[in-house]
Amino acid sequence: MSLNLLKGVAGAALTAVAVLAAPLAAQARELVLYNWSDYTPPELLKRFTAETGINITLDLYDSNESMLAKLKAGGSGYDVVVPSDYMVKIMADEGMLVDIGVHDMPNFKNVEGPLKSPYFDPERKYTAPYMYGTTSFSYDTGAIKGLEASWKEFYEPREELRGKIAVLNDQVEVINNALRYLGLPLCNESPADMKKVQELLLKQKPFVALYNSDGTHERLAAKEVVMHMQWNGAAHRAKMALPSVEYVYAKEGISLWADNFAVPVGAKNIEEAKIFINWMMDPKNIAEASNFTGYMGAIPAAAPYLDDAMKADPAVVPPEGMDKLFVMAKPCDVKAKELMDKVWTNVRK
């Protein structure tokens, strides 16, 4: 009797699990968006659903690498992902992206400038631009004045900044901008050049309070540090909280990066994904996203819809001629990467 009872209960339990594990057939049209955290306005997604009848499920990730790992580890079922420039190249080369013919979409006509045909997807077959930005450094003009628009102020700081600088925990950004400051080529394969970079970073280290990429805007706004390497959108957010924050366009050049919409292989709702991507290239929609994130979309026609605070902030809308300082770094070869790793390990230990 008890054996039958055990069998019955165990059978019921296993049946319940099996039912739960089986994917349920979707009734309505839907779309699963896999995006960075704090990068998608909830109201915008609600409006998309209202206008198109497509329900959106939003999942979040914290880095390009964790998104890639999830997709490689069988995370099929995501319909739209948002990889950065270098990650698009990696994913496209590995055959992980669907050719959705972005260049043929009606709203692609709104895309202008260097992001119309970027190195990572020159024909815009796989990706549509979402947000783009730059990486430089910001500082509190209330705490220190008269700084030159140069990486010198960041890598060879003034004595009063000892222990008051925060650096992104990002070896590519830190090393690339150091190479720019030293006038050396990026993706550098020369051990002698990279030794100079290492010496520069070790000399800077006593001035560094921490290496951290999380919540950079709050750290600066709360005056925990005086200077912070950061993305321009984070600088804008910091300025909203602390108006004395200034974003520097370093004369030696600064990093340009771009996040993009793409459809991964294994996506179930490709047509819905195309509708969403085209919808997001509408000036009004991308402007709403820009107002939320503090970053710009690659659609100049969105300018009239931007918040006044966005338009007025040089960190977001670069002053005339500053865009010539923007350099989009391409992924480096193995030798350069190994040297970068070595330098970063020595600096961080």
Add this chain to the structure above:
Amino acid sequence: MSDNPLRRFPGTGTAALAFFVFLYAPVVVLIALSFNSGRSSTLWEGFTFDWYGVVLDNPDILRAAKNSLIVGTISTVLSTMLATLAAIGLDRARFRGMNAVNSVIALPLVVPEIVTAVATLIFFLSIGLKLGLGTVILAHVVFCIPFAYLPIKARLEGMPIAYREAAADLYANEWQTFRRVTLPLLWPGVIAGAMLAFITSLDDFVITYFVAGPGASTLPIYIFASLRMGVTPEVNAISSLMLVVSILFVSVSAWIGRRSK
């Protein structure tokens, strides 16, 4: 004079105090900052309940919370059922390999979570199971079993066999004995085990992170992804709410355990 032998060692009280401060100060700070009117994670700017409103108004947080509750509830029910069956099945059983069976049941407690996570993911992919809420529930059922099993087993071992023998003397069959005698006496252990299983499921990050598919993000995953923007008051508020739930469940579990002795 206290008979506590630790009292003879000078500095024990101070060390204990330092230990508890080290353990709980971050928790107290986290809760306090969830009521901070400013967005700073370090500077106090005033008192407000606003962030809890923001949390409860965020559809993504609510979806993650709903997923956490679905996973927690279903995996708790299933793991507690299986743990109860295992405890009863193994109660007073004597066979070769008995210790090995107990060790296997307790294995998820000693195997590093990252190992379990990777192994579970590989297993799911190899049998062609699509990652989603179902795979999260399956994984949680497995690692919650020992948490439910141990209190139930302990309760069962402390239960005099005379009660069941008396029921048999009164012509109760096995099912009647189980329903009328064993289960009512076992119930506090089952509840305590279920609560431990629920909290373990609710708080799990590593295994969930590996086996969750589209739309299956739980609160710990949401919190982790949100940290890219820094430890904001919203994150503090969600964490505080989870903490309150955890403390509540653990306290009730401990109270039931004490009361039933």
